[in-house]
Amino acid sequence: MNSQLQRNLVFNTAGSLLFYVCQAVMNLLVTALAGVEANGLLATAMTIANVALSAASFGMRTFQVSDLRGQYADRTYLLSRYLTVALAWTGCMAFAFVNTYSAQQRWVIFLYAGYRLVESWSDVWHAYLQKAERMDIVGISFGVRGLLTAGTVVAGLLLTHDLIITLAVLLVLNAGYVLAVDIPLARRRADLKSREGGSVASLLWQCLPLAVYASINTSIGSVPRYFCERILGSVALNYFANVFLPVMLLQVAAVYLFVPFITTFARLWNDRDAAGWRKALRLGTLALAALWAAGAAGVALLGRWGLNLLYPSTPEILQYTGLLQPLVICAVLTVASTVLCNLLTIARAMGALIAGNLIGLAAALIASPLLIPALGLWGTALATMAGLGAQAVSLGIFLWMAGRRQFV
Incomplete structure (x- = not known):
């Protein structure tokens, strides 16, 4: 480096x-x-x-x-x-x-x-x-x-x-x-x-699918929260959001770490450098695994202490410390989906980009009303995981298909 x-x-x-x-x-x-x-x-x-x-x-x-x-x-x-x-x-x-x-x-x-x-x-x-x-x-x-x-x-x-x-x-x-x-x-x-x-009109028309995907992408994580508030109430949603907050820092940091590499991936794609592209993807996968391991170990060791430090006036939130582990997985899946969306944008695979996000949204819409009434806040976390997991897997498959066409 x-x-x-x-x-x-x-x-x-x-x-x-x-x-x-x-x-x-x-x-x-x-x-x-x-x-x-x-x-x-x-x-x-x-x-x-x-x-x-x-x-x-x-x-x-x-x-x-x-x-x-x-x-x-x-x-x-x-x-x-x-x-x-x-x-x-x-x-x-x-x-x-x-x-x-x-x-x-x-x-x-x-x-x-x-x-x-x-x-x-x-x-x-x-x-x-x-x-x-x-x-x-x-x-x-x-x-x-x-x-x-x-x-x-x-x-x-x-x-x-x-x-x-x-x-x-x-x-x-x-x-x-x-x-x-x-x-x-x-x-x-x-x-x-x-x-x-091209013209401004042509640019906006070509990027319209990106604007659509951005809206859908935001909705995937919002759907379980909507059902959480509707089914469990605003107090429960507040607990869920507060527990998620420290995990969000891990997620945001990982996304910002990836941003400088976008130009590198774009060059590998445009140069049809198959070996370099695949090596970069393998390194990215290892980085995601390391992110999950660090997050899981961190919340296991410091999760309860951290929540108590952040929310001293609401000690009842400590009963939801167990949510931190599935929420770490949600954060890693969010990072994976963000990276995959950027890579599909580089590949100009706009249809696949929208399709992958729609699959994630559909999974969140199906899982939320099934899991949240039965499992409460843990159901909210699992529904979030279901939406993000379906999104990441489908985007990964679409990127693999685009790569096969590019690197023939």
Whole structure:
């Protein structure tokens, strides 16, 4: 492993994890500094903004990074992102005005959605850096913006006691960092003058299956949670989500570790390097096995202690410590499915991508109403595992079939 790849792995993983953690604690900070009512406004905005972020990103990052032959110009990717971000932000506000939200809630939705859409806006610039194998810059960007997020929320609420002003400053600072740092660094590694290749409309049409797959993929893990809340109640769902939280860190870290390798896999695929591709897949499989072993050992040794440390005010959650083991498997399956989805995107196997995710969604829809009434939260974990397992297996089969066609 060369020094730049090592640097990419360290900085991208550390910075992205820091950004994820800082975003995850926003609810806790707002509740502590501004009260439950303000956090309720923020929670509503978060739900809406998550949908907007998915729509704006259009599932395009891996497609852009793996476009090594220049099917579309760098300028085309940039223009398409401006269009999708504008439409997503407009859609957020249309939703806010169609529903009977207060003026305060609408401002919170507008500003928080803008803050999250900075992530989608910066994503297209980060893809230029990733193609140039400078994921270390991307990781530093995420780390700085994560600290900006936590620091702004704390300072803003302490000084102004106003969530709207705090979110406005948060939006300006994050957008300012992208303008001042990310864009100048990425512009050096992009050819924004070239107009060769397909149009914006053609790019969006070709990537539409990726946007569809991204929505389906998110639903696979959401279906068991929906049935959990409907059947067992919101309190039970809260316990399930809280137990899953520390495992999510393992999952997120593993996904971020894989991101720098996307360019490597794309080159192996485009060069029809069968030996290199298969070797990379074997190493990836071994890494997943090591991830499961580390996660299983970690929760066995530290799981109960960790839950007690995280949730000292709700000791009853300790009775669900046993959930950690199946949830580690769910995390590993999520990582496997994410990797396989990226590899099928590199292979441009859009139909297989959607089919594999639909199979996972169908498995989750079938398993959830059968297992959750009988087994409670353990049924929720098993239904999640069933959906993710079916997804991973089907995607793996489709990738194997695509590989046989590519490496003849």
